[in-house]
Amino acid sequence: xxxxxxxxxxxxxxxxxxxxxxxxxxxxxxxxxxxxxxxxxxxxxxxxxxxxxxxxxxxxxxxxxxxxxxxxxxxxxxxxxxxxxxxxxxxxxxxxxxxxxxxxxxxxxxxxxxxxxxxxxxxxxxxxxxxxxxxxxxxxxxxxx
Amino acid sequence: xxxxxxxxxxxxxxxxxxxxxxxxxxxxxxxxxxxxxxxxxxxxxxxxxxxxxxxxxxxxxxxxxxxxxxxxxxxxxxxxxxxxxxxxxxxxxxxxxxxxxxxxxxxxxxxxxxxxxxxxxxxxxxxxxxxxxxxxxxxxxxxxxxxxxxxxxxxxxxxxxxxxxxxxxxxxxxxxxxxxxxxxxxxxxxxxxxxxxxxxxxxxxxxxxxxxxxxxxxxxxxxxxxxxxxxxxxxxxxxxxxxxxxxxxxxxxxxxxxxxxxxxxxxxxxxxxxxxxxxxxxxxxxxxxxxxxxxxxxxxxxxxxxxxxxxxxxxxxxxxxxxxxxxxxxxxxxxxxxxxxxxxxxxxxxxxxxxxxxxxxxxxxxxxxxxxxxxxxxxxxxxxxxxxxxxxxxxxxxxxxxxxxxxxxxxxxxxxxxxxxxxxxxxxxxxxxxxxxxxxxxxxxxxxxxxxxxxxxxxxxxxxxxxxxxxxxxxxxxxxxxxxxxxxxxxxxxxxxxxxxxxxxxxxxxxxxxxxxxxxxxxxxxxxxxxxxxxxxxxxxxxxxxxxxxxxxxxxxxxxxxxxxxxxxxxxxxxxxxxxxxxxxxxxxxxxxxxxxxxxxxxxxxxxxxxxxxxxxxxxxxxxxxxxxxxxxxxxxxxxxxxxxxxxxxxxxxx
Numbered sequence: 001x002x003x004x005x006x007x008x009x010x011x012x013x014x015x016x017x018x019x020x021x022x023x024x025x026x027x028x029x030x031x032x033x034x035x036x037x038x039x040x041x042x043x044x045x046x047x048x049x050x051x052x053x054x055x056x057x058x059x060x061x062x063x064x065x066x067x068x069x070x071x072x073x074x075x076x077x078x079x080x081x082x083x084x085x086x087x088x089x090x091x092x093x094x095x096x097x098x099x100x101x102x103x104x105x106x107x108x109x110x111x112x113x114x115x116x117x118x119x120x121x122x123x124x125x126x127x128x129x130x131x132x133x134x135x136x137x138x139x140x141x142x143x144x145x
Numbered sequence: 146x147x148x149x150x151x152x153x154x155x156x157x158x159x160x161x162x163x164x165x166x167x168x169x170x171x172x173x174x175x176x177x178x179x180x181x182x183x184x185x186x187x188x189x190x191x192x193x194x195x196x197x198x199x200x201x202x203x204x205x206x207x208x209x210x211x212x213x214x215x216x217x218x219x220x221x222x223x224x225x226x227x228x229x230x231x232x233x234x235x236x237x238x239x240x241x242x243x244x245x246x247x248x249x250x251x252x253x254x255x256x257x258x259x260x261x262x263x264x265x266x267x268x269x270x271x272x273x274x275x276x277x278x279x280x281x282x283x284x285x286x287x288x289x290x291x292x293x294x295x296x297x298x299x300x301x302x303x304x305x306x307x308x309x310x311x312x313x314x315x316x317x318x319x320x321x322x323x324x325x326x327x328x329x330x331x332x333x334x335x336x337x338x339x340x341x342x343x344x345x346x347x348x349x350x351x352x353x354x355x356x357x358x359x360x361x362x363x364x365x366x367x368x369x370x371x372x373x374x375x376x377x378x379x380x381x382x383x384x385x386x387x388x389x390x391x392x393x394x395x396x397x398x399x400x401x402x403x404x405x406x407x408x409x410x411x412x413x414x415x416x417x418x419x420x421x422x423x424x425x426x427x428x429x430x431x432x433x434x435x436x437x438x439x440x441x442x443x444x445x446x447x448x449x450x451x452x453x454x455x456x457x458x459x460x461x462x463x464x465x466x467x468x469x470x471x472x473x474x475x476x477x478x479x480x481x482x483x484x485x486x487x488x489x490x491x492x493x494x495x496x497x498x499x500x501x502x503x504x505x506x507x508x509x510x511x512x513x514x515x516x517x518x519x520x521x522x523x524x525x526x527x528x529x530x531x532x533x534x535x536x537x538x539x540x541x542x543x544x545x546x547x548x549x550x551x552x553x554x555x556x557x558x559x560x561x562x563x564x565x566x567x568x569x570x571x572x573x574x575x576x577x578x579x580x581x582x583x584x585x586x587x588x589x590x591x592x593x594x595x596x597x598x599x600x601x602x603x604x605x606x607x608x609x610x611x612x613x614x615x616x617x618x619x620x621x622x623x624x625x626x627x628x629x630x631x632x633x634x635x636x637x638x639x640x641x642x643x644x645x646x647x648x649x650x651x652x653x654x655x656x657x658x659x660x661x662x663x664x665x666x667x668x669x670x671x672x673x674x675x676x677x678x679x680x681x682x683x684x685x686x687x688x689x690x691x692x693x694x695x696x697x698x699x700x701x702x703x704x705x706x707x708x709x710x711x712x713x714x715x716x717x718x719x720x721x722x723x724x725x726x727x728x729x730x731x732x733x734x735x736x737x738x739x740x741x742x743x744x745x746x747x748x749x750x751x752x753x754x755x756x757x758x759x760x761x762x763x764x765x766x767x768x769x770x771x772x773x774x775x776x777x778x779x780x781x782x783x784x785x786x787x788x789x790x791x792x793x794x795x796x797x798x799x800x
Contacts, residue, residue, distance in 0.1 A: 024576035031583060067568055097571035100564060118575035119610060122582045 011133045012037035017059035019044045019076065020095070021068040025118075029063055029095075036126050047071040051079045059090070060136055061129060064112070066096040066103060077110040089139040091132040095120060160362065162394040168367065172359040179355040183348030190341035197334035203257055204327040208320055210254045214270070215316045217243040217250070218277055222309050225281050226302060229288045240281060247274060260326045266319045273315050277308045370397045377404045386412050436532035439518070442525050444469050444486055456511075456534045458504035469530065472501045474508060489515040489528055498535065510536045563620050570613045578606040615747035619730070622754040629672040629758055633781050636701065636708060637666035642677060643699065647684040651697050654688040656714075661700040669708050669778035671759050676778065679752045679763075683712040683774045686748060691716030694771060707761065707777045715771035724765050728753040752776070 016038055018029045026043045033041050042057050044050055047068045054062070054076075062080065066073035077092060084090055091113035096103060099117045107115055114128050160168075221243035227236035251271060258264050284305060374397060377387050387408040393401070429437050429450050436453030438446055446469055449461035457464075457472060464471070470482040477499065488495035494516040501511040512533040518526045581603035588596050640662050651658040669676075680699075687697040694715035702709040719727070730750040749763075756763040756776045763776040 022572055022576070024573070025579075028576050028579040028583070032579070035583065035586075097568040097575065098564070099567065099571070118571050119578040119606070120575065122579050122586075 006134055006137055008037070010137060011130050013040065014038070014060035014133050014136075015040040015042070015057060016061050016063065016129070017042045017044070017050075017053060017057055018063040019047060019050050019068075019073075020063075020065040021045055021047060022065070025065070025095075028122075032122050032126060033129070036130070047073075047076060050076050051083070054080060055083065061133055062090070062092040063129070064092050064094050066094060066098050066107060074106060074110060077107065077112060081111045087143065089136050091136060093125075093128060093132060095125065157365075158393075161398065164395050165367065165397070168362065168395070172363050175355045175359045176352060179348070179352040183345070183352065186344045186348060187341070190337060190344055193337045194334060194341065197330055197337050200330040201327060201334065203259075204323055204330060207254060207257055207263070208323050208327075210250050210257070211270070211316045211319050211323070214247055214250050214254075214274060215313060217247050218274065218281075218312060219309060221281055222277075222305055225284050225288075225305070229284060229302065232288070237285065240285060244278060244282075247278065260322065263319055263322045263326060266315060266322055270312065270315045270319060273308060273312045277305065277312055280305045280308055367397060370401070374401055374404065377401065377408075381408050381411070384411065384415065434533070436530075436534075438530055440469055440486075440515075440528040440530055442527055444482060444528075447527065453532065456503075456509065456532060457501075463504075472511075472532075474500050474502050485513070485515050486528065489517045490525065493517055501532070509534050510539045560621075563617055567613065567617050571610075574606060574610055574613070578603060578610065581606055612747065615751050619747060619751050619754050622751075622758050629675060631670050631672055631759065633668045634671050634673055634676070635666050636669055636710075637662050639669075639673075639676060639680065640699065643680045643684060646677070647681060647688070650685055651688045654691065656688060656691060656694065657696045658684075659696050659698040661698070663701050663703060663708075667703060667708060668781055670781055671761075671778050675755045675759065679755050679776060680710070680712075682748045682752050683776075686774070687712055687714040687716070687772075690714070691771070693717055704777075707779050709775050709777045711773055711775045713768060713771060713773045715768075718767050718770070718772050719765065721767055724767070727765050728763065 016033060018026055018033075018041065020026050020029070020043075023045055026045055030041055030043050042053060042059065044053055048070055050071065064073045064076060073094065073096070077094075080090070080092065092111065093114045093116065094107045094112040095116050095118060096107075097118040104115050113132055116125055116128060163171075217239070220239035224236045224239035228234070228240070251274065254267060258267050284302060370393075380387055381404060385408075387405045393399075432450060432452045433455055434452055435450075436456045437450045438453045439448040441447050446464050446467055449459070449464055453464075454460055459471075468482075470478050473481055481497070481499075485495050485497060494514060496512070496514045498510070498512050500508050501513070502508055512535045514531045516529045516531075518529055520526055581599060584591070584599045585603060588599060591599065640660055644658065644660055648658050684697060684699065691697065691714040694717075696715060698711075698713040700711045700713070702711065728749045730747050753763050756778075760779045761777040763774070766773050766775070
């Protein structure tokens with residue numbers, strides 16, 4: 001249904017920020033996203049610079065790992081939440097190897113819009129990304145209307 | 146009654162034994178009886194007097210009658226003489242009167258005379274009188290003859306005169322005798338009167354004595370004893386022992402005996418109490434592990450036991466009379482002892498745990514209970530203090546707490562480690578599987594050998610993931626880190642669920658899936674997700690390894706407290722000698738045979754952990770053809786009104 005509403009190119013043209021301290025995972029995500037047709041991708045392995053990048057890059061979607069040295073994903077979720085305007089819908093998809101219920105609850109409570117456990121199914125992750133972007137686009141349209 | 150006070154012990158005893166009613170009767174009847182006796186004797190005495198007076202009267206009558214006889218005869222004789230001399234008839238008058246009256250008087254005398262001497266005189270008198278009258282009659286007849294009779298008359302008259310003299314003598318005899326008799330009778334009357342007087346005096350005396358003895362008897366028999374009883378009762382009240390008395394059978398005696406028995410009983414009880422107090426005192430004195438001692442209201446030590454000496458190091462003679470604040474270390478000595486006494490005074494007792502010091506100044510950790518001691522009126526008498534040396538206990542409790550904290554820390558560390566391990570293993574696997582999947586998507590770009598290689602990578606990666614999941618599951622369960630949600634689950638629901646989930650697996654192995662559901666259904670206590678995990682594992686195993694058979698069968702058997710769920714197949718079976726290793730991790734029963742079958746080697750070990758964490762057991766038994774795996778699930782507490790029948794495993798095909 002949404003496919004009729006939204007042109008796929010409008011989805012893939014969106015900016016995606018991927019944050020993971022593991023180089024291999026970042027590579028996997030970039031590889032997956034590029035294969036799906038996304039072009040505006042920013043990848044970070046240093047969570048320390050994440051907030052600055054978030055502000056400068058203004059991503060439409062964030063792919064976020066939770067367990068990272070120095071600054072972890074929960075702190076970033078809080079920081080993003082503080083920075084975002086209340087009426088904005090900027091989805092964060094948490095991708096983490098921490099499969100505990102507590103981690104899932106905490107991340108979702110801090111504003112994450114979705115949660116996928118590692119190791120993940122690449123196709124599932126690609127579908128969730130496009131769904132979240134679709135929601136964002138529809139949300140923007142609603143606000144403009 | 147004391148035996149010594151009685152003049153005749155046996156009599157006194159007899160008297161004392163009579164009931165009070167008898168005693169009262171005697172006391173009242175005795176004077177009355179004496180009075181009655183006096184009256185009777187008075188009556189008898191007056192009767193005797195009357196009789197004696199009659200006798201005197203009779204004596205006078207006899208005297209009078211004898212005189213009359215004499216007078217009549219004398220007059221008759223004088224008359225007859227006159228007649229003889231004159232012949233005049235009128236002189237015969239006295240003679241005729243005498244003839245008439247004398248026999249009458251004689252007859253009266255005859256009946257009146259009782260005295261034998263008088264009677265003999267009277268018999269003489271009668272003869273003489275008869276002669277006399279005969280003589281007079283002869284004279285009168287002679288004189289009447291009219292002849293000269295002077296010759297014959299003169300001697301007759303002389304005879305007559307002699308007879309009269311004789312008569313007079315006889316009468317004198319009678320009179321004399323009668324006078325003697327009269328004197329005797331008078332004397333008797335006097336005797337009777339005197340006797341009467343004496344009798345009266347004696348009666349009065351006896352009456353007086355009777356009254357006195359009645360009073361005496363009453364006094365000794367009742368009053369004195371009641372008074373003694375009162376003394377006994379007072380002694381009893383003071384708790385003195387009463388001396389045993391001779392048993393007297395009346396009420397007072399029985400009461401006295403009861404008092405004596407009561408005193409003996411009281412004494413026995415007091416002795417018991419004293420013995421028990423003594424025992425108690427000894428026990429307290431001998432107790433070694435508790436310091437038990439007493440304080441006066443100001444806190445001065447007034448008693449000391451062995452335990453107190455052992456714990457505090459003070460000997461009784463050194464500590465008695467000192468204030469108990471000596472046991473407190475300097476930092477609490479100023480306020481805590483007073484505070485403790487105040488608390489005990491207000492609420493009855495006060496408990497405290499803290500440092501105390503021994504005589505040598507060393508410290509020990511004490512548990513102290515101070516109890517206020519009050520008398521019946523609620524006045525404070527002092528305090529009892531019980532002290533225990535808890536230093537060892539405190540040390541071991543601290544050690545225990547440390548050990549527990551360490552164990553908890555270790556458990557936390559283990560959970561943390563598991564969680565980190567999970568994360569660290571999954572993270573590289575994510576890249577491996579992710580890239581593998583991407584390569585599989587692009588597999589038309591590669592040659593056959595590369596495609597196979599990519600397939601091996603993803604397959605090994607998934608296997609590794611399964612291994613990691615199972616391993617972490619087991620570790621987590623064993624570390625107690627898995628929260629089970631145990632609830633009542635309908636067994637048929639479980640069967641329906643497993644049918645839906647496992648049917649494709651069983652069907653893909655070319656086997657039929659037979660379920661024998663309990664009818665009616667029963668409830669079990671289990672975590673739904675975990676029990677499904679176990680069921681899937683067992684059914685999956687049966688499907689995987691049964692490559693020669695025809696079916697996988699699910700059945701159950703109801704028991705009193707649990708349900709046994711069975712998963713059976715008709716495959717090649719498992720040798721008994723290796724069966725015991727079935728539930729050991731990674732022991733896949735001959736890897737060479739089973740290499741073709743995919744599995745982590747952790748499924749049964751995980752199932753075992755899961756079943757046991759739900760309170761059940763798991764096991765295996767070989768069948769004639771095939772194998773049976775079973776596990777038990779607890780049933781909710783149920784009323785045992787219907788004995789749970791063993792439900793035979795009726796293996797009916799369920800289409």
